[in-house]
Amino acid sequence: MDWYPDPADATRERYWDGERWTHNTRPAQVAPMAPAPPADPWAAAPTQAPVAMPQQRMPQQQMPQQGYGPYQGAAPMPGQPAQPWQAPAGPAAQTADGVPLSGWGRRAVAWIIDSFLISAVSALLGWNFVSRLWHGSQQMMQDIIAEAQSGNTTQVSGPEMVERYGLTGPSQGLQLISFAVTLAYLLLLWRFLGATLGQKLLGIRVVPVDEGRAPRPLAWGRALARAGMFSMLSLIPLVALVNYLLPLWTKKRQTLHDMAGRTQVVRSR
Numbered sequence: 001m002d003w004y005p006d007p008a009d010a011t012r013e014r015y016w017d018g019e020r021w022t023h024n025t026r027p028a029q030v031a032p033m034a035p036a037p038p039a040d041p042w043a044a045a046p047t048q049a050p051v052a053m054p055q056q057r058m059p060q061q062q063m064p065q066q067g068y069g070p071y072q073g074a075a076p077m078p079g080q081p082a083q084p085w086q087a088p089a090g091p092a093a094q095t096a097d098g099v100p101l102s103g104w105g106r107r108a109v110a111w112i113i114d115s116f117l118i119s120a121v122s123a124l125l126g127w128n129f130v131s132r133l134w135h136g137s138q139q140m141m142q143d144i145i146a147e148a149q150s151g152n153t154t155q156v157s158g159p160e161m162v163e164r165y166g167l168t169g170p171s172q173g174l175q176l177i178s179f180a181v182t183l184a185y186l187l188l189l190w191r192f193l194g195a196t197l198g199q200k201l202l203g204i205r206v207v208p209v210d211e212g213r214a215p216r217p218l219a220w221g222r223a224l225a226r227a228g229m230f231s232m233l234s235l236i237p238l239v240a241l242v243n244y245l246l247p248l249w250t251k252k253r254q255t256l257h258d259m260a261g262r263t264q265v266v267r268s269r
Contacts, residue, residue, distance in 0.1 A: 003029075093253060095264060099212025101253045102204040102265040104245075111244070113198030118182050126177040132170040140165045179231055186227035190218050195268070203269040209252065212266045226261030233257065 006014040006025060015024040093101040123130050140161060162168055189196045194217035195205040207214050208222065218226070233256060234240045247253040252264055 095207070095212035095266060096210035097213050099207075099266045102202075102267055104247050104253070106202045106204050106267075107199075107247065107265055108244070110196065110198035110202040110204060113201060114185070114196045117197060118178065118185055121185070122174065122178040122181045125181065126174045129170040129174040129177070133167060133174065136165040136167045136170070140167075175235070179235065182234060183227050183231040186230060187223050190227060191220060191223040192217055194218060199265075203267060204265050205268045206261075206263050207266055209262050209264055212264070218261070218263065222261045222263060226257045226263055229257040229260040230255075 001016060001018045003013040003026065004016050005028065006012040007021075008014075009025075011028055012025045013028050015022045095101065162171075186196065190206055193200070193205075194207070199205060206218060206226070208218070217223075233243050243256045246255045247258075247265075252258075254264060258264060
């Protein structure tokens, strides 16, 4: 039982007695307004004008800029401590007194140049042997072709063919001349210039072991030991090839003739 909105008039209320509507009515009661929530103490009043303060520049603090570390593997600047991420640079190949050693490529190109010079001089000095070898080889090739065309299948060994056409003597004579020219060429140039012509062109020279700043060329003993070993090894092509590849693996980039003469090859420019 209570007052409820009148079904017949929305502006009034009618009393319900629990079973039916009565004749008692009254104006509709307005519900009281709910209290406003407390103001947010942190909210700024919208109607309050900001108070003008004296103009004052606040000190600006700049955040320290973080620098970038050098790329890995870079050498530190003088006076700058090494960074933990830097890999230590490997020492360059050099003599004990700090002169850079020659690379294998320079030595190889220098020897190719020297080989042409030695071959040209040897051919001039042994022209008689060169001529005999040429004519004997030509005759041998003509006979081989003629026998093949005639159907002759007789097998003849290589040494027998060389001996039959007289190639053994000229070949040995030319080899002896080449050995002598090589020995003299290397000995004299290493003794008086410290480098062959090919080495001069490539900017390298021969020095005693760990004496890259030695002002003088090699002494006679060192020059002779180095030139003699090189000339003898050159008589066996396979051994000569292995010898010339040794600087790729030896610690001081030495060949067998370097070890015999106790020498190294350094950059001169």
